[in-house]
Amino acid sequence: MTSINQLFGSDLKVINIGLSAFKQALDDAHAMSVQVDWKPPIEVDAKSANRVKMFRPAIERANAEVLKIILSGMPHLIGLERAIDVIPGMKSDMLLHAGPPITWDRMCGPMRGAMIGALLYERKAETVEDAQRLAASGAIKFSPCHEHASVGPMAGIISPSMPVFVLKNEAHGNFAYCTLNEGLGKVLRYGAYGEPVIQKLRWMEGTLYPVLKKAVAKLGKIDLKNIIAQALHMGDEVHNRNRAATSIFYRTIAPAIVTTCDVPAVAAEVLEFVNHNDHFFLNLSMPASKVTLDAARGVKNSSVLVVMARNGTDFGIQLSGTSDEWFTGPADVPDALFFPGYTRADANPDIGDSAITETNGLGGFAIAAAPAIVQFVGGNSDDAIRYTRQMYEVTAGENNTYQIPYLNFRGTPTGIDAIKVVEKNILPFIDTGVAHKEPGVGQIGAGVLSAPAEPFRKAFAGLARRLTKK
């Protein structure tokens, strides 16, 4: 039992929430105090807020369970296959894409460009015009990668014949899939569909795929969690910087490629391709996050995110406790550093499934581990550290494997809690590449942004509706 007289007898220690001028007065009086950087909460309806309040203990229990599943995930690369052969629900007339569901008429430029490219690559259309007509005709089914245990960067297109990495969560037995990274420049994932783009995709299918497949088969499996943990100690956050992780992967796979590939020139070609693409590992860090988070789906009452993804038009999230429902809102344009010749006016709104890394405690959540890319957050490493620190306020916990050296090897903030996001109005921080808004131009910069509030507001209400006693 406290009392007012106890207060009179102690040193005053003040938490100042609001006008910062009052903090100044406290400093002048040499009173110990902390200023809270308060923001108004994201507005939600009173009924939802009350339900969430009522169920809070159940929600916390569910979130603890979800966090346990996420932290115990063991993502391994176990092989490579053709999309149509392994991806659940994949059909020959289907194209998978990044982000929440979207129809042709609402697709942004890069997404449409990538769809055209995929149809050309699949030989379903001869010309760009044919491809456009076909895409608009309704004869092609568009479906989100995330609904097929898959993820794709930027436009995130997976077409039936594309080779994909196959990942297994050894702890929980589930699988995830992702295409192979094409490198930078004019590439399909940024909506480019010219002849060189298609040629490269065919080379990947005809050369890269079989060589890697044999090499991975020889190794049996590759522990991706271990590579990611190491990469974080080497300056990657495995979303916008994958140089260290790609290097470790290269060291892991190279001997197996050399021993399994019959033609030395081909082995060299494949190794050169991986070596020259700093983002090669992105297409492994993403499915590694996906396979980790998918195991945590469907825990009743949990407000922890299992998906955060964008299709270039909408930003969508899914919670563990709200089944397969998408909660969406308009995607924003990132604040970015642009390549010479481009400006913000050229930029497409945020796009790609790569925010799955943030959902898994990596990417923007681990940016304090990646000082080399802090210019994307204003050039100030203090900012990067502040972003990571702030994310601890909205996560269910901290990672037991992925750590930030600068923060005394503290685990990265992991398991985004939609309720904390809403109540504190601290939106998840994402660092990402930026696509040109016109199809076919490609990447024009890289930068950072906060997730929009709208999906979280809707998810809060969606979870409130589903909260249940059992």
Add this chain to the structure above:
Amino acid sequence: MNVAGQIRKGAYFDSVTLMRVGTEITALPGVIDAAVVMGTKSNRAILNSSGLLSAKFDNASDTDLLVAVKGETETATQSALAAVDGLLKKAINTITTGGESRPSSLAGALNLIPGANLALISIAGRYAGDEAMRALENGLHVMLFSDNVPLEKEIALKKFAQRRGLLVMGPDCGTAIINGVPLAFANVVNRGNIGIVAAAGTGLQEVSCIISNAGAGISQAIGTGGRDVKQEVGGIMFLEGLKALAKDEQTRVILLVSKPPHKDVLRRIEKLAKTIRKPIVTSFVGASTQEDRPSTLEEAALIAVALSQGKPRDEVASRLVARDKEILRTAKREAGKRKRNQKYVRGLFSGGTFCAEAQVLFKTLLTGVYSNAPVGNTKQLRDSLVSQKHSVIDLGEDEFTVGRPHPMIDYSLRNRRILVEAADPETAVILLDVVLGYGAHPDPAAELSGVVRQASRKVSVVCSVTGTNHDPQNRGRVEAALRKAGAIVTPSNAAACNLAGQIIRYRERK
């Protein structure tokens, strides 16, 4: 002319910071007007009325930051918009130390400052109640500066706190001094053995300053917010505060300050007071006068000082009688300077308690007193912007403060009004309060001197300065500057009101 606006989604700054930045932008070359506000409905209405609303603000939400600039040319407008980020950053940097992250929630702050025992909350009222409850749940005492907290919420907070042995000062509690630390709008006063419980903010500032200036000091000064002594809240925290002071070893004399409490609450206070063996002085501004009760804040404060020094309370009365003779002499002199048709007092107050005290004192001195915040038999002004006969205006009322800083911070509105009143041929006296201390304007003398100089050529300008020489503004310096500008500066609001009233009485006798 060129108007342009920008929305910063999700950016949030406190209102004082925004007003400061807005003022800085307006001062930029070629800028006619500018505003930086959160996108609430009321803020958008303000932008609309000042011609700063752009169509793109229609979809803004409460949590978006709106930047609007009206410039003479497009270049001026655009360069002003470009300056906003830098100014906001600067405003924030002055209070951020190094690269250290600031917590964005109470929970985060508790990690940084283990053993925190008080939350000072000044966020918008509709959020403040929940934040206060979170603080109480974590065992913190609360000072709730915010206004517009719903009454039910206040009651819930105070009942909860009472069960847990915690203090809730406010909502709408402007000032308090706990363990010698000034909180929110408070003055730097001596520590001592007089404990105060107050349901009137400027009242608390006035008595604590008078006590300190008289050489005594404050043990604790607890604010409760004005609604605490109303029937609905029932004086929960007023009574808890009184109990705590009764038990507090540092406190030898207790001073209670409030506008008149509800009669049920008053009965509870009186009943509790009977069980306390320390001397208790009460000043319920506007209550029907009783023989044993001091009539002004000043008298109450001085009685508390006398008692705290072991002197009899009568000593104060005789000292004030002598002082009042001095006031009469000054009044006579001033009255002699005024023309025949100059016959009215115009009181322009930044402190609500002072406005109320003025009305109480004028009751016996003047007839035909009007106010926008009438107490007793004062009449309601038809239009708060237009004085009638003797008028006393509380410029801190909501009608004047929506969308602009309090008149203790921003003198512009009152300064304009001073000149309007001075230009009225029927005005004889302009009566002012000046409140110093943390939170108040850093240099009120600079703000006021010009208009006082102008006004005092035509009318008598009478004012009191609430503050101490240890305040950041320094009371002595402010008083000297005001005297130099032509004002008559009195040691208390009561003395100022008395002087203003007496000047009129002399005019009427002529």
